[in-house]
Amino acid sequence: MQTTSIPQEPASLHLLPKVERQRLHDTVVEHLRGFIVEGMLAPGTKLNERELCETLGISRTPLREALKVLAAEGLIEISQNRGATVSRMTEAEIRETFEVMSGLEAFSGELACQRITPAELAEIKALHYAMLACRAQNDLTGYYSRNQEIHDRINEAARNTVLRQTYVAVNRRLQALRFRSNFQTQKWDCAVHDHEEMLKALDARDGKRLAEILRQHLLDKRDAILQAGQANEP
Structure with a gap:
């Protein structure tokens, strides 16, 4: 295949x-x-x-x-x-940074389910459908841009300044790897499915479920990157 x-x-x-x-x-x-x-x-x-x-x-x-x-x-x-x-990231740095990021994403989702407004949710839904359109067109750059904005909007909806600052700082180190994690079609489609489940949990204000999805979503990306040998070691 x-x-x-x-x-x-x-x-x-x-x-x-x-x-x-x-x-x-x-x-x-x-x-x-x-x-x-x-x-x-x-x-x-x-x-x-x-x-x-x-x-x-x-x-x-x-x-x-x-x-x-x-x-x-x-x-x-x-x-x-x-x-x-x-900069290069070693395999250990990739593994540990994604572990931290998975926790930050999970906490963002849990808080967002408590604090997100209907208008913010509507904007995330619009981004989700725009992201799906990019996937249908095989537009990885457009897909990634909207994908990351969805994650970013969820983090902002958590309304926690310290979490926000930490999230932005850690995420910047991982953006290139997150972009490349979708090079394989199967991995890309799995990521799309995860986002559909995220939207359902957010719409239902199910913080526990959204946290679980986001945590595993990030850990799956970590594993895909390491399995593909995309660690940036010299």
Whole structure:
């Protein structure tokens, strides 16, 4: 049985659009984070400042400011001698970080079932159906964007500032791996099924059930990544 339908070869950086000057700092960070998440800048890649400046249409000052932000997030490493490189995660780091993330997602779901508003739930449902449309079109980038926004909205609906801050910090380190966990068609379809079950539990305000689904959802992603040998060890 064919298990993959997603091309894994990253797109060329030269084909990407230039950065608009408005909100330059945030936009540069967002672009570079996207390059890392979608594998255009793979783990261990040494970042060429001149090439990135040409690609994004910016000077070195905003680029270096953005690199500092990504270094603080753990997405890149900056060395005085070697410059900036995309961070690698060892198998142990992947395993442990996903374990923590599964707990954060579960707690978010439990609290969200207590605190979510009808309007917020309606927005999540709309995102879910948009995500399904992307799956039908084999659009992994569009699917992932809406997928992550659903998880993010559930976390926001928990209305816990400390949980929110911790969730965002930990999740940033895992986004590239979460993106790649759907390369196999079977895994992708399992993830879609999980999201359908999440929506049912959220709609029923069943916090215990949603927490269980979210926890296992993250652990399944961890296992898929490790089984596929996608740990970023040198």
